Amino acid sequence: MTDASANTPATPRVKTSLLELGERTKKRNAAEARFKLYGMMAVGTGVAALLLLLISILSQGLPAFTQTFIKVNITLDESVLDPSGNRDPDEISKVLTFSYDPIINDSLKGLALELSAQHSEVTADVLQDMISAEAKGRLRADVIANPDLIGQTIEYEFLANGRIDGYMKGRVTRETAELDGNVTPLQLDVADAMIVEEKLEKRFNWAFITAPDASELRPEAAGLGVALMGSAYMMAIVFCLALPIGVAASIYLEEFAPKNWITDIIEVNISNLAAVPSIVFGILGLAIFINYMGLPNSAPIVGGLVLTLMTLPTIIISTRASLKAVPPSIRDAALGVGASKMQAIFHHVLPLAAPGILTGTIIGLAQALGETAPLLLIGMVAFVNNYPESIFDPATALPVQVYNFTQRSDPAFVERASGAIIVLLVFLFCMNMIAIILRRRFERRW
Amino acid sequence: MNDMRIVERDVETREIKIRGDKVQVFYGDNHAIKDVDIEIQDKTVTAFIGPSGCGKSTFLRCLNRMNDTIEGCRVEGEITLDEEDIYNKQVDPVQLRAKVGMVFQKPNPFPKSIYDNVAYGPRIHGLASNKADLDVIVEKSLRRGAIWDEVKDRLDAPGTGLSGGQQQRLCIARAVATEPEVLLMDEPCSALDPIATAQVEELIDELRTNYSVVIVTHSMQQAARVSQKTAFFHLGNLVEYNETGEIFTNPKDPRTESYITGRIG
Ligand SMILES: Nc1ncnc2c1ncn2[C@@H]1O[C@H](COP(=O)(O)OP(=O)(O)OP(=O)(O)O)[C@@H](O)[C@H]1O
Ligand SMILES: [Mg+2]
Numbered sequence: 001m002t003d004a005s006a007n008t009p010a011t012p013r014v015k016t017s018l019l020e021l022g023e024r025t026k027k028r029n030a031a032e033a034r035f036k037l038y039g040m041m042a043v044g045t046g047v048a049a050l051l052l053l054l055i056s057i058l059s060q061g062l063p064a065f066t067q068t069f070i071k072v073n074i075t076l077d078e079s080v081l082d083p084s085g086n087r088d089p090d091e092i093s094k095v096l097t098f099s100y101d102p103i104i105n106d107s108l109k110g111l112a113l114e115l116s117a118q119h120s121e122v123t124a125d126v127l128q129d130m131i132s133a134e135a136k137g138r139l140r141a142d143v144i145a146n147p148d149l150i151g152q153t154i155e156y157e158f159l160a161n162g163r164i165d166g167y168m169k170g171r172v173t174r175e176t177a178e179l180d181g182n183v184t185p186l187q188l189d190v191a192d193a194m195i196v197e198e199k200l201e202k203r204f205n206w207a208f209i210t211a212p213d214a215s216e217l218r219p220e221a222a223g224l225g226v227a228l229m230g231s232a233y234m235m236a237i238v239f240c241l242a243l244p245i246g247v248a249a250s251i252y253l254e255e256f257a258p259k260n261w262i263t264d265i266i267e268v269n270i271s272n273l274a275a276v277p278s279i280v281f282g283i284l285g286l287a288i289f290i291n292y293m294g295l296p297n298s299a300p301i302v303g304g305l306v307l308t309l310m311t312l313p314t315i316i317i318s319t320r321a322s323l324k325a326v327p328p329s330i331r332d333a334a335l336g337v338g339a340s341k342m343q344a345i346f347h348h349v350l351p352l353a354a355p356g357i358l359t360g361t362i363i364g365l366a367q368a369l370g371e372t373a374p375l376l377l378i379g380m381v382a383f384v385n386n387y388p389e390s391i392f393d394p395a396t397a398l399p400v401q402v403y404n405f406t407q408r409s410d411p412a413f414v415e416r417a418s419g420a421i422i423v424l425l426v427f428l429f430c431m432n433m434i435a436i437i438l439r440r441r442f443e444r445r446w
Numbered sequence: 447m448n449d450m451r452i453v454e455r456d457v458e459t460r461e462i463k464i465r466g467d468k469v470q471v472f473y474g475d476n477h478a479i480k481d482v483d484i485e486i487q488d489k490t491v492t493a494f495i496g497p498s499g500c501g502k503s504t505f506l507r508c509l510n511r512m513n514d515t516i517e518g519c520r521v522e523g524e525i526t527l528d529e530e531d532i533y534n535k536q537v538d539p540v541q542l543r544a545k546v547g548m549v550f551q552k553p554n555p556f557p558k559s560i561y562d563n564v565a566y567g568p569r570i571h572g573l574a575s576n577k578a579d580l581d582v583i584v585e586k587s588l589r590r591g592a593i594w595d596e597v598k599d600r601l602d603a604p605g606t607g608l609s610g611g612q613q614q615r616l617c618i619a620r621a622v623a624t625e626p627e628v629l630l631m632d633e634p635c636s637a638l639d640p641i642a643t644a645q646v647e648e649l650i651d652e653l654r655t656n657y658s659v660v661i662v663t664h665s666m667q668q669a670a671r672v673s674q675k676t677a678f679f680h681l682g683n684l685v686e687y688n689e690t691g692e693i694f695t696n697p698k699d700p701r702t703e704s705y706i707t708g709r710i711g
Contacts, residue, residue: 259517329554333617335515337567337624338544348556
């Protein structure tokens with residue numbers, strides 16, 4: 001039975017038209033419009049900041065991917081480079097870079113002669129200062145890799161010195177050259193002459209991505225090879241350790257563990273661990289992995305372990321969230337047809353949770369990829385000039401390499417730091433792409 | 447004892463499949479099932495009726511130990527299946543659930559193909575030795591679920607893409623595919639239209655020849671149509687348990703009478 005009096009309106013009804021907006025409706029609409037505006041402004045700010053960042057990094061960093069080269073004709077004299085004449089790589093390796101000096105000097109003399117029509121003051125010595133100190137070493141490496149070249153006269157490209165490269169990229173001008181001890185206005189004039197003769201060329205430089213780091217004095221030769229390998233090794237270690245450990249821990253905690261004070265404490269601590277500053281993990285790694293367990297300094301294995309510890313909470317938290325999000329009816333259905341708990345989880349729950357788990361893993365990996373602080377503590381900041389052959393060899397990592405580049409005084413390293421950031425972003429982008437592709441494959445409706 | 451009812455005599459000759467003895471269920475401090483004694487017969491459809499929250503689902507879930515998965519749920523007393531205590535420590539609930547299948551209130555097909563939905567149970571229980579056997583089982587089960595004709599051309603389509611009623615019949619097919627001895631159904635028709643309901647009811651009637659079926663329903667008409675025995679629950683007690691005809695025409699307990707005439711609810 002209903003109370004009849006409750007249904008009669010307290011005040012007599014005022015007739016209103018649907019075509020006219022009431023006071024309250026107007027206010028509500030205005031509030032909504034305002035809120036939309038705020039939202040759009042917020043999104044706009046975010047997008048603008050992102051664009052600004054991208055533009056500044058791209059404009060500063062893209063030049064790092066091109067490099068200036070000087071073309072010469074070089075005669076690889078057999079009597080100097082391979083006295084025994086049997087092209088034995090071991091024999092050739094015994095010839096030191098020092099012995100290449102006269103060969104290079106000869107080739108530069110030839111170049112000077114060719115350029116004399118354009119510029120009268122060109123000498124081999126002026127040219128010598130225009131090529132990179134790294135050029136000798138690279139020539140030697142090329143000869144060792146390809147002994148058949150010995151005895152021939154070949155067209156070769158020397159890496160140009162950082163200042164000449166800077167001139168090509170607009171960083172060095174005649175005014176700055178006056179004040180600079182490393183380059184003279186004469187050399188810039190010679191560079192102009194070489195451009196006319198098509199002896200100087202700026203082109204894409206794979207070595208920036210593949211070569212190891214170079215010393216402070218040779219910015220033109222510095223590359224990201226070692227850092228890329230170090231980062232790739234560490235990502236592989238983090239992926240192989242953090243994903244299985246994290247997923248196993250989450251499944252156990254979420255599906256099997258009894259709910260008592262011990263699991264409560266574990267849960268709280270996992271959440272806390274996610275908020276621990278990363279440098280603390282670095283100290284932990286230094287104390288445990290290096291000092292106590294005696295793993296090598298600067299090695300990707302230590303970096304990988306430290307980053308694994310750092311990534312685990314992220315993976316565990318997101319995995320548990322996605323396990324929780326699987327509707328219980330699916331579990332009931334599986335148990336109802338007589339599946340064991342483990343079958344229900346592995347056959348039905350886990351596939352449904354996989355996209356979420358992958359997302360969490362990639363977020364964790366991305367964090368780990370960009371992490372610098374803990375790596376500084378375990379010595380991955382060191383200058384490493386050799387490619388790591390295993391995860392136990394010294395290496396650096398991309399973000400640390402960025403940090404290293406920014407610490408150097410030569411302005412040529414500015415573009416290299418930004419270039420390294422671009423590589424880091426591309427690396428991240430690729431990881432995200434893989435995640436998206438995998439997620440697409442796992443995604444199902446329910 | 448009562449010669450007038452031939453049907454009842456017929457029913458009473460059947461074996462007892464499930465027996466509950468002083469069953470108590472607690473959710474934490476909430477005493478949800480109180481002192482329930484019941485004997486559920488083989489090859490019979492037994493209906494559980496009662497107002498919302500009286501414990502029908504809870505008791506049904508005791509019969510295949512689905513309550514084990516609920517945090518804080520405790521079952522006391524004894525429930526036997528073929529005279530074996532199902533809450534005995536040696537009993538693995540997984541084996542029990544293979545014998546006592548369940549269809550849930552909300553259709554819950556796996557997010558896999560129709561074929562895989564039905565084949566999943568036989569696969570994990572090793573009922574088919576090869577693909578051909580499995581195909582036979584799947585077809586037979588889908589036919590028994592009265593859905594074969596609708597899906598036979600799209601067995602690879604996802605089960606979740608079917609309509610609600612088709613999904614429920616798919617779930618029934620999935621439940622019978624494991625050849626259970628008892629089939630528990632918790633309001634299987636609450637999401638279905640009258641046509642699908644009629645199909646499911648027809649199906650239940652067919653299933654009776656092989657299985658013991660226990661069905662929870664809020665529809666008196668449905669209970670009257672499909673069941674031979676009816677149990678009326680109220681506030682966690684089993685108030686009355688008898689022949690369906692008897693319950694609806696001649697209830698002994700005043701609470702049963704007021705419920706079926708629509709005064710408690
Ligand atoms: N998972 C649970 N945790 C705690 N209490 C529960 C749980 N499930 C049911 N209960 C309680 O047990 C009692 C019986 O619930 P049950 O679901 O068995 O009722 P029901 O008869 O199936 O009702 P309905 O007809 O609405 O489905 C209710 O008081 C309910 O609050
Ligand atoms: Mg219920």
